[in-house]
Amino acid sequence: MMAKTLYDKLWDAHVVREEKNGTCLLYIDRHLLHEVTSPQAFEGLRLAGRKPWRQTANLATPDHNVPTTSRDMSAAGPISRTQVETLDNNCAEFGITEFKLEDIRQGIVHVIGPEQGATLPGMTVVCGDSHTSTHGAFAALAHGIGTSEIEHVLATQCLIQKKSKTMQIIVDGPVSSGTTAKDIILAIIGKIGTAGGTGYAIEFAGQGITDLSMEGRMSLCNMTIEAGARAGFVAVDEKTLAYVKDRPYAPSGDLWEQAVENWRTLHSDKGAKFDKTITLDGTDIQPQVTWGTSPEMVVPVSGKIPELTEATSALQAESWQHALDYMGLQSGMPIQDIALDKVFIGSCTNSRIEDLRAAAEVLKGEKVAANIKLAMVVPGSGLVKRQAESEGLDQLFIAAGFEWRQPGCSMCLAMNPDRLEPGERCASTSNRNFEGRQGQGGRTHLVSPAMAAAAAITGHFVDVRELS
Amino acid sequence: MNKFESFTGLVCPLDRANVDTDAIIPKQFLKSTQRSGFGPNLFDEWRYLDHGEPGMDNHLRPTNPRFVLNDPRYEDADILLARENFGCGSSREHAPWALLDYGFKVLIAPSFADIFYNNCFKNGILPITLPTEQIDQLFELATNDAALELSINLTTQTIQQDEQTHWSFDIDLFRKHCLLEGLDDIDLTLQHVDDIKAYEKKRTQQAPWLFTQNH
Numbered sequence: 232m233m234a235k236t237l238y239d240k241l242w243d244a245h246v247v248r249e250e251k252n253g254t255c256l257l258y259i260d261r262h263l264l265h266e267v268t269s270p271q272a273f274e275g276l277r278l279a280g281r282k283p284w285r286q287t288a289n290l291a292t293p294d295h296n297v298p299t300t301s302r303d304m305s306a307a308g309p310i311s312r313t314q315v316e317t318l319d320n321n322c323a324e325f326g327i328t329e330f331k332l333e334d335i336r337q338g339i340v341h342v343i344g345p346e347q348g349a350t351l352p353g354m355t356v357v358c359g360d361s362h363t364s365t366h367g368a369f370a371a372l373a374h375g376i377g378t379s380e381i382e383h384v385l386a387t388q389c390l391i392q393k394k395s396k397t398m399q400i401i402v403d404g405p406v407s408s409g410t411t412a413k414d415i416i417l418a419i420i421g422k423i424g425t426a427g428g429t430g431y432a433i434e435f436a437g438q439g440i441t442d443l444s445m446e447g448r449m450s451l452c453n454m455t456i457e458a459g460a461r462a463g464f465v466a467v468d469e470k471t472l473a474y475v476k477d478r479p480y481a482p483s484g485d486l487w488e489q490a491v492e493n494w495r496t497l498h499s500d501k502g503a504k505f506d507k508t509i510t511l512d513g514t515d516i517q518p519q520v521t522w523g524t525s526p527e528m529v530v531p532v533s534g535k536i537p538e539l540t541e542a543t544s545a546l547q548a549e550s551w552q553h554a555l556d557y558m559g560l561q562s563g564m565p566i567q568d569i570a571l572d573k574v575f576i577g578s579c580t581n582s583r584i585e586d587l588r589a590a591a592e593v594l595k596g597e598k599v600a601a602n603i604k605l606a607m608v609v610p611g612s613g614l615v616k617r618q619a620e621s622e623g624l625d626q627l628f629i630a631a632g633f634e635w636r637q638p639g640c641s642m643c644l645a646m647n648p649d650r651l652e653p654g655e656r657c658a659s660t661s662n663r664n665f666e667g668r669q670g671q672g673g674r675t676h677l678v679s680p681a682m683a684a685a686a687a688i689t690g691h692f693v694d695v696r697e698l699s
Numbered sequence: 700m701n702k703f704e705s706f707t708g709l710v711c712p713l714d715r716a717n718v719d720t721d722a723i724i725p726k727q728f729l730k731s732t733q734r735s736g737f738g739p740n741l742f743d744e745w746r747y748l749d750h751g752e753p754g755m756d757n758h759l760r761p762t763n764p765r766f767v768l769n770d771p772r773y774e775d776a777d778i779l780l781a782r783e784n785f786g787c788g789s790s791r792e793h794a795p796w797a798l799l800d801y802g803f804k805v806l807i808a809p810s811f812a813d814i815f816y817n818n819c820f821k822n823g824i825l826p827i828t829l830p831t832e833q834i835d836q837l838f839e840l841a842t843n844d845a846a847l848e849l850s851i852n853l854t855t856q857t858i859q860q861d862e863q864t865h866w867s868f869d870i871d872l873f874r875k876h877c878l879l880e881g882l883d884d885i886d887l888t889l890q891h892v893d894d895i896k897a898y899e900k901k902r903t904q905q906a907p908w909l910f911t912q913n914h
C-alpha cells in the first residue's frame with residue numbers, strides 16, 4: 232500500500248463523493264460558529280426553508296464583538312449587541328448549542344473547541360474564521376470558511392473541496408529554552424513568507440514541534456494561515472491523547488478505547504511523499520518580534536529592522552518602505568530600541584493557561600514601565616480565566632499593573648472598545664499586525680506572551696531570556 | 700447567484716502586494732447582519748481621511764486623493780488589478796461582498812489567498828491569476844493616461860484589450876461551470892443526499908464516537 236501523509240488519511244476518511252475532475256464533497260464533523268460571520272448564513276437557511284443537517288455537529292459562542300470590561304452587551308453598543316442577540320436567536324431557532332456570554336464556558340471559539348473536547352483528533356473542523364487552523368494541533372483537518380460555506384455546512388454537513396498540495400515543515404530540535412511556539416511560527420513565516428504556504432496543507436514535524444505542549448501546538452497551527460496555508464497540523468502522540476482525555480465532549484469508556492486505537496494511526500507513514508519539505512534548525516530560533524505590517528516582516532529580538540537594500544525585489548522594498556512609514560520606524564534601528572505604549576496579552580494565538588503562566592512568571596515582583604499607558608490580559612475563555620484565578624495569576628498581573636479582563640477576541644481585532652489610538656504602539660500576542668488591525672493608525676508588534684510581559688516591564692522590547 | 704456574463708470594463712490598478720481583507724473591509728463594518736451595503740466602505744481606511752463607522756454619510760467624509768479608487772480616471776471601474784497574495788488574512792466574506800457591492804466583478808492578480816479566492820466564486824466574482832510579467836504589463840497599461848478597458852470572456856478564458864493584445868487564463872472547470880450557470884452550491888450538493896446519508900451510516904460504524912454527544 233502507498234505510504235500516506237497525515238493529510239491523505241484525514242482527507243480520505245472524509246470524502247463523501249469525488250467527481251472526475253477531482254472536486255470532492257467532504258464531510259464535516261465539527262462546525263464552530265460565532266456572531267460575526269454567521270448571521271447571513273442563518274438568514275440564507277431561513278430564506279430557503281432549510282434546517283441544519285446535523286444540529287449536534289454545531290457549537291456556537293459569541294467572541295469577536297463582546298466587551299471585556301463586563302458581561303453586559305449594552306457596554307458594547309447597540310450594533311454589537313444586535314449581532315450577539317442575532318446569534319442567540321439563531322441558535323435557539325435552529326437548535327444549536329451555544330455557550331452564551333454569561334456561560335463560564337464562553338470564550339474565543341478556537342480556545343473553547345479544544346477545551347471542551349469538541350475538537351477531536353481525526354475530525355474535519357470548520358468555522359467562519361481563518362484561525363480555525365488552530366485545531367490542527369489535534370491532527371484534525373481544520374480550516375476557515377466564508378459565510379456561504381457556513382450556510383453550506385449547516386445545510387449539508389459537507390463542503391465542496393479540492394485537495395491541496397502537501398508541505399512538511401520540520402523543526403529540528405530542540406529549540407532553546409525561552410523560545411516558544413509563537414517564535415517558531417513567526418520564524419517559519421519569516422522564512423517562507425505570508426504566501427509561502429498558499430495552496431498547501433502543512434504538516435509540522437521534528438523535535439522542535441513534538442517537544443511543544445498542546446497549547447504550544449495550538450499557537451503554532453493557529454498562525455499557519457499567516458503563512459498562507461489554510462490548514463496546518465501535527466500528528467497524534469501521547470500529549471494529544473492526554474489533553475483530550477476526560478474533556479466534556481470527548482468519548483469515554485469503550486468508545487474512548489476505540490477512538491484512541493484509531494487516533495494512533497494519525498501520523499504520516501514512513502516514506503510518505505510531500506510536495507515540498509522545509510527544514511529549520513530549532514537551535515537557531517530566537518524570540519521574534521515583527522517590525523512591519525505583515526507577519527513576514529519579522530526579525531529576532533537581537534536584530535535590527537532590515538535595510539531596504541536587503542529586499543529581494545523592488546516591490547518588496549516598496550512594501551517595506553510603506554510599512555516603515557506606517558509604523559513610524561527606520562531601517563537599521565535595533566528592535567530593542569522600540570518603545571511601546573500598550574501591551575496586549577490575549578487572542579486565539581496566546582490566551583490559554585500556559586500563555587498566561589508564561590507571562591505571569593516574567594512579571595513576578597515587577598511593575599509595568601511608566602511609559603506603558605495600558606497593559607491588559609484577556610483570557611481565552613471563562614474556564615481559562617477561572618483556572619488562572621485559582622492559581623493566583625490574576626493577582627500577579629494586577630499587582631504588576633495589568634488589567635484583568637473578561638474573555639473575548641478583544642484587541643486582537645478591536646471590534647469592541649479595546650483598541651489602539653492612532654500612532655499608538657503595542658506589543659501584542661495576537662496574530663496579525665496589519666494596518667489598522669488593532670485600531671485605525673495603531674501599530675502592532677507581534678510577540679510571545681513572555682516577550683510581551685518583558686516589554687511591559689521595561690517599556691521597550693528586550694530579550695526575555697536576558698531578564699532573569 | 701447571477702450568471703457570469705462576458706463584459707468589457709474599466710481597470711483600476713491597486714499597486715500593492717498582500718492586500719488583506721482587514722484593508723478591504725475594516726472590522727467595524729462587520730457588525731452588519733446583512734450581505735449588502737458594504738460598497739461605500741470598501742477600503743475605508745485608505746479611501747477616507749477620517750475614521751469611518753457604520754451609519755456615517757460617506758458623501759460628507761474627506762477622501763484621500765492619493766488613493767487610486769478616488770482617482771476620477773478609475774471611477775466606475777469594474778476590474779481590479781492588484782499584486783500578489785490579494786485577499787490574505789481574515790476569512791470574512793464581507794470582503795468579496797464589499798468588492799461586488801462597489802462594482803468589481805473581476806479581480807486580476809498574480810496570486811490570491813486561498814479562502815478569499817474561494818469566497819469570490821461563491822459570490823459570482825471572477826478572480827483571475829496571471830503570471831507576474833503579464834501583471835506588470837497590465838499595470839503599465841492601466842496607469843497610462845488612457846483608461847484601460849478589457850473584455851473578459853470566461854467561456855473562452857480570455858482577456859482582450861484589442862485585436863493584437865490579449866491574454867488567456869486558467870481556471871478550474873467546475874468553478875467555471877458554476878459561475879457561467881450561476882449555480883448554487885447548496886442545490887448542487889443536495890442532489891447527493893443519498894451519498895451523504897450513506898457516508899454517515901458507514902462512518903457511524905467506523906468512528907461511532909463522532910456521532911455520540913457526550914456532554
Ligand code: SF4
Pocket residue numbers: 294295339340341360362578579580639640643644661662
Ligand atoms: S482572537 Fe483574533 S484572530 Fe482569533 S478568532 Fe478572535 S479575532 Fe480572530
